[in-house]
Amino acid sequence: MSKKIIFTNGLIDLAQPRLGSKVIFKTDDFFASANRIIDPSPAIFKEGVFDKNGKWMDGWESRRKRTQGHDFLIIKLGKPGSINKVDVDTSHFNGNQPSMISLEGCYSKSKNIKDLKWEILINKKKTKPDNHHIFNTFSKTVFTHIKLNIFPDGGVARLRLYGGVSKKNNEFGDKTINLASLLNGASVIACNNEHFGKAENILAPGKAKNMGDGWETRRRRDKGFDWLILNPINGEKIEKIEISTHHFKGNFPSQCSLQAAFVPNKKSSPSIVKSSAKWKFLLHKVNLSGNKTHIFKNKLMKNEKINFIKINIFPDGGISRFKIFGKAI
DSSP states (O other), X not given: OXXXXXXXXXXXXTTOGGGTOEEEEESOOSSBOGGGGGOSSOOOOOTTOEETTEEOOSSEEOOOOOSSSOEEEEEEEEEEEEEEEEEEEOTTOSSSSOSEEEEEEEOOOOSOGGGXXXXXXXXXXXXXXXXXXXXXXXXXXXXXXXXXXXXXXXXXXXXXXXXXXXXXXXXXXXXXXXXXXXXXXXXXXXXXXXXXXXXXXXXXXXXXXXXXXXXXXOOOOSSSOEEEEEEOOOEEEXXXXXXXXXXXXXXXXXEEEEEEEOOOSOOOHHHHHHHGGGSEEEEEEEEOOSSXXXXXXXXXXXXXXXXXXXXXXEXXXXXXXXXXXXXXX
C-alpha cells in the first residue's frame, strides 16, 4: 500500500453548502442551474439526457450571449474566511466553456448586492475545456462574498474556494463547545488515506447522510493503521469525546486511539505529522462497533491545552463524525 501522505494543510472549501454558503445572484442560468456550481460532489456527465432547455449539464451554464457584457454569479459564504487556493472546474464542458474567467471578493454585512465593493482576487485568465484550473491567491483579506465572472458566457461545473474559516469573531465565552466543528474553524491538516470518503467529513455538522459523508480508507493489505490529524479550535478542559460510525456496518474500524498536543508556534504540515508519533494519548486504544455513536470521558489530558489531534484507526475503515467537547482558549 502507498505510504503517500495527503496534505490538506488546514484548507477547506468555503463555498460548500454545509457551511451555509449559497448562490445569491446570477445574471443567467438558462441551461444549467447556478446552484450546481457549489455542489460538493464531483461533476458528472449524463449521456443523451436533455431537459426543456437543452442538454442537461452538471454545473452552471448560461445561454449564448447576444448582447454586450458578460455573465457572473455571486456566492455568499456561510462562514467568512480567507481564500488561499481556487479551483475553477470546467469538467464536461467542451465547446461551451467560458473563454476567460476572473474572481472578485468583498467583506460586507449588507444584504443589498448593490452595496458590495469588490476587490480582485484573480485577474482575467483563459480557460480550457474539461479542465481543473487551479489558482493560488495571496490576499489575507477575510471575505463574505465571492463573485465569479465568465467571459462572455458558457458553463463552469464547480467552483472550489479553499481557505480557512475566520476565527476572529468567535465569542464562545466560558461555554463548552465542540472544538472539532467545521463551522467553528476546525480543519484537517493531513491524513494517510481517504480513498472512499474525505477526512474533512468527520468535522461536518449533523449526522452523516450515508457512508460517503464520512471518512473511509481503503482495505489495508499490509501491517500498520490509518490516521488523520486535525487542527481544532484551541481548547482546554476537555470533557467528552464522541466518535460516530453511523452507516459503517461492515467496514468500521476495529479500534481507535487519539493523541493530542499543543503546538505554540506555527509549523509546517510535514513537521506536525512527523512529531505526532510522540504526542500524548488523549484516548488509549478502544474497541469500536458499527453504526453507533461512541462516547468517552477524557481521563488522560483533563487540564491540558490542545490544538492538534491525531485520530488513529485500526487497521482501516470508516468513521462518520468526530466531536470533542471543551473550553475554547
